Amino acid sequence: MPSSLIHRAHSARAIGAMLLVFLLTPLLATGGGLALSPLLALGGIIAFPGPDGWRRAIRPGAAIGIALLFLVWLGVAQLWSPSDAEQVSLVWAGVLLYGAFALACMRMPEDQRTWPRAAFAAGVAALAVMLVVEAATGAWFTRSIKQLSLDNPALFRNVGRGASVFVVLAGPAAAMALAHFRHGRWVALALGAAAVSIALSFDMIANAVALVAAAGAFALACWRPRSALFGAALAAALWIVFAPMVITAAGPLSPEMRADMAFSWEWRWETWTYARELIVQRPFQGWGMDASRTFDQIVAMRGFDLERMPLHPHSAALQLWLELGMVGALLGAAAACARGMSRWSEAAWTSATSAAAASALAAMAVLSFVSYGVWQEWWWATAFLAASACILIGRGRA
Numbered sequence: 001m002p003s004s005l006i007h008r009a010h011s012a013r014a015i016g017a018m019l020l021v022f023l024l025t026p027l028l029a030t031g032g033g034l035a036l037s038p039l040l041a042l043g044g045i046i047a048f049p050g051p052d053g054w055r056r057a058i059r060p061g062a063a064i065g066i067a068l069l070f071l072v073w074l075g076v077a078q079l080w081s082p083s084d085a086e087q088v089s090l091v092w093a094g095v096l097l098y099g100a101f102a103l104a105c106m107r108m109p110e111d112q113r114t115w116p117r118a119a120f121a122a123g124v125a126a127l128a129v130m131l132v133v134e135a136a137t138g139a140w141f142t143r144s145i146k147q148l149s150l151d152n153p154a155l156f157r158n159v160g161r162g163a164s165v166f167v168v169l170a171g172p173a174a175a176m177a178l179a180h181f182r183h184g185r186w187v188a189l190a191l192g193a194a195a196v197s198i199a200l201s202f203d204m205i206a207n208a209v210a211l212v213a214a215a216g217a218f219a220l221a222c223w224r225p226r227s228a229l230f231g232a233a234l235a236a237a238l239w240i241v242f243a244p245m246v247i248t249a250a251g252p253l254s255p256e257m258r259a260d261m262a263f264s265w266e267w268r269w270e271t272w273t274y275a276r277e278l279i280v281q282r283p284f285q286g287w288g289m290d291a292s293r294t295f296d297q298i299v300a301m302r303g304f305d306l307e308r309m310p311l312h313p314h315s316a317a318l319q320l321w322l323e324l325g326m327v328g329a330l331l332g333a334a335a336a337c338a339r340g341m342s343r344w345s346e347a348a349w350t351s352a353t354s355a356a357a358a359s360a361l362a363a364m365a366v367l368s369f370v371s372y373g374v375w376q377e378w379w380w381a382t383a384f385l386a387a388s389a390c391i392l393i394g395r396g397r398a
Contacts, residue, residue, distance in 0.1 A: 010049070011112055014104040017047035018388075021101065022119040025385065026127035029165040030134065031145050032158035036165070037094065037377035040384060044097030047104035063338040070331040071095065074289050077324050081288025087375050088289050094377055098384035105388040113392055117180055120389050121187065124173035127166050128194035134159050135201035160202040164367050165382050167210050170195045171218050171359025172389035179352035179393055205265075210366040217362035218355045225354035230337075232358045236365040237333035243317035243369070247276045267306060268314055268370070270299055275313040279321045286325030290375060312373035319374045353393050360386035 021043040028035040074088045108116065134141055138150055139159045148155040174191045177184035192215075199211040221228035252273070258266050274297065278287065295309040313319050320329045364383055372379050 011108065014047040014108060015112060015116060017043040017101065017104065018108075018116040018392075019119045020046070021385070022116065022123040025123045025165075025169075026130055029127055029162040030130045030141055030159065031162070032142070033161040033165050033378045033382070035378075036381040036385070040101055040381040041094065041097040044100035044104075048097075048100045049103055049107060063335065066331060066335045066338050070328070070335055073324060073328050073331055077286060077328060078289040080285065081291050081323075082294045083288065083290040085289075090377055091375060091380070094380050098381060102384055102388045102391060105391040108392065110394060113394065117176055117392055120392065121173050121176055121181070124166070124169050124191065125187070127162070127169070128191060128198065131159070131163055131166055131198045131201075132194055134162075135197065139202075156202045156204075160204040160207065161378070163198050163202050163204060163207050164210070164371070166198055167195060167207050167214060167367070168360050168363045168382055168386050169389065170211075171214050171363065172356035172386050172393070174218070175352045175356035175359075176389060176393050178355075179350075204371075206367055206371045209370070210363040213366045214359040214363040217358035221355035221358040222351045225351040228354050228358040229361065232361045232365070233336045236361065237336040239365070239369060240317045240320060240329055240333040240336070243315065244276050244279050244321050247272050247318070263302060267301060267310075270301065270306075270308055271310065271313050272315060272318060274299075274308040275315070275318040275322050279318070282325060283321075284325045284327065286321065286323045286328060289323055291323050292319060292373070312375075314371055314373070316368035316372070316374040353390055356386075356390045356393055360390065 021039055024039055025036065028039055071092060074091060078085050078088050105116070130141065139155050142148065142155060142159045142162075143150065146155075146158060148158070170191050174188035177187035177191070181187055195211055199207040217228060217232050220231070253261075253269060258269070261269070274295075275292075278295070292309055292312045297308045298305050299308045300306075313322060317329070320332050324332075360383075364386070368374065368379070
């Protein structure tokens with residue numbers, strides 16, 4: 001078969017994968033987002049590049065090297081983990097398949113990116129509409145699909161995850177509209193208005209804080225495109241390094257302060273304090289990959305007996321320290337910085353691509369550091385979706 005036909009077949013397959021993933025994202029995200037992981041993995045399988053595609057797109061460098069070291073350390077930390085090896089295998093498989101999807105976006109010729117860009121923007125816009133309707137109807141769609149009552153605490157946790165996905169993807173969608181769509185300014189404004197409404201719904205303060213961080217990073221990138229992403233990456237890296245020290249410096253909260261906190265945040269603070277206590281016991285190598293799930297200490301709080309470590313610390317920075325120790329935390333921080341520095345001096349890093357990447361990174365960092373576990377597959381899929389969108393923006397008109 002001639003090479004031109006092979007190339008066209010690969011492109012058609014990749015475009016099909018992108019349309020599938022981007023157009024199904026709103027439906028799956030609104031229902032809680034957990035199905036985003038198999039969806040993106042399927043997209044990666046469909047669009048999986050050949051060996052030559054991997055060699056051309058991935059050049060040796062600090063960012064790649066540190067990321068690989070981090071992935072290797074996950075396997076090493078599994079050796080002393082009380083948990084089984086399922087989670088590290090899922091992370092490795094996810095990085096491979098999600099990375100294959102992002103690589104397909106990277107290899108997509110400029111003249112073939114129109115439909116994938118339109119599909120991504122349409123998908124994020126549809127997600128915005130669905131979440132606004134969910135907020136107005138008491139999460140009718142999620143209640144119908146998952147058979148949850150209105151007073152079930154799991155209801156808003158599910159739709160709140162969908163809101164988190166939207167907060168991360170809204171910046172890349174707005175930047176894509178500004179860079180490539182004729183009336184992109186109106187699309188960006190509509191997405192921004194929807195983001196405010198959605199972030200303030202579903203009883204998730206973290207979404208609102210993440211939106212503020214994302215909007216600030218977006219605005220900074222429009223002004224200083226070549227430094228905004230590095231600044232966001234550096235801030236995330238510093239928080240990873242110093243998170244246990246911050247919890248220690250804050251010290252135990254007084255009973256009065258704890259009584260003034262929302263119940264969920266008091267429980268979260270108890271979890272963070274417990275994580276810091278465990279980190280001090282094994283500061284260098286950590287307790288092992290996915291060890292957070294194995295701690296079962298109980299604490300009495302407001303008349304309830306609760307787990308001090310409910311599956312994970314609800315802080316990516318503390319979880320890295322707890323499970324992977326200082327080595328894993330420093331590798332994670334170095335990977336974030338190296339990714340930002342690799343774009344530091346590139347003139348092609350325009351305001352559109354920088355705004356998309358910086359806003360997504362800022363939102364991911366805030367939500368990861370106060371809410372979600374670092375190994376949750378749907379959250380990794382969200383990060384790779386945002387990265388794929390940033391790649392598809394390309395140079396644009398910005």
